[in-house]
Amino acid sequence: MLQTLEGHASWVRSVAFSPDSKQVVSGSDDKTVRLWDAMTGAPLQMLEGHADKVRSVAFSSDGKQVVSSSWDKTVRLWDTVTGAPLQTLEGHASAVSSVAFSPDGKQVVSSSWDKTVRL
Numbered sequence: 001m002l003q004t005l006e007g008h009a010s011w012v013r014s015v016a017f018s019p020d021s022k023q024v025v026s027g028s029d030d031k032t033v034r035l036w037d038a039m040t041g042a043p044l045q046m047l048e049g050h051a052d053k054v055r056s057v058a059f060s061s062d063g064k065q066v067v068s069s070s071w072d073k074t075v076r077l078w079d080t081v082t083g084a085p086l087q088t089l090e091g092h093a094s095a096v097s098s099v100a101f102s103p104d105g106k107q108v109v110s111s112s113w114d115k116t117v118r119l
Contacts, residue, residue: 003041007034014056018063023080025066027054033068035080045083049076056098060105067108069096075110091118 010029017024023044024036033047033054052071059066065086066078075089075096094113101108111117 003038005034005036005041005043007043007046008032010053013054016058018059018080019061020063023059023063025057025059025080027057027068029053031070033057033066033076033078035066035083045080047076047078047083047085049085049088050074052095055096058100060101061103062105065101065105067099067101069099069110071095073112075099075108077108089118092116 008028008030012026012028014027015024022038024038026034031050035045037044050070050072054068054070056069064080066080068076073092077086079086092112092114096110096112098111107119109119
């Protein structure tokens with residue numbers, strides 16, 4: 001074991017490495033998304049805005065954005081440098097269970113308990 005990343009107040013549901021492997025993103029039932037330094041384990045950003053549990057997180061291919069999904073029926077895009085929220089995507093009728101960026105970083109796909117996939 002190289003690092004233990006501590007700081008979430010509840011279960012961690014999803015994790016991902018940045019494309020350059022320098023950062024880790026995590027999403028938790030505590031309604032937060034966190035960015036960590038993968039080498040030191042130091043916390044870099046705490047991204048707040050979801051109104052319910054975070055289910056899935058992913059980095060864009062350039063590492064400049066993170067996408068997160070939540071039981072609050074939303075998908076959120078975040079700036080990894082500043083931690084600023086960039087966009088909230090709505091439309092699912094139920095919890096959003098999974099998110100991913102396209103390889104070119106231009107699209108986000110999400111799946112939901114409402115039995116739909118959205119681009």
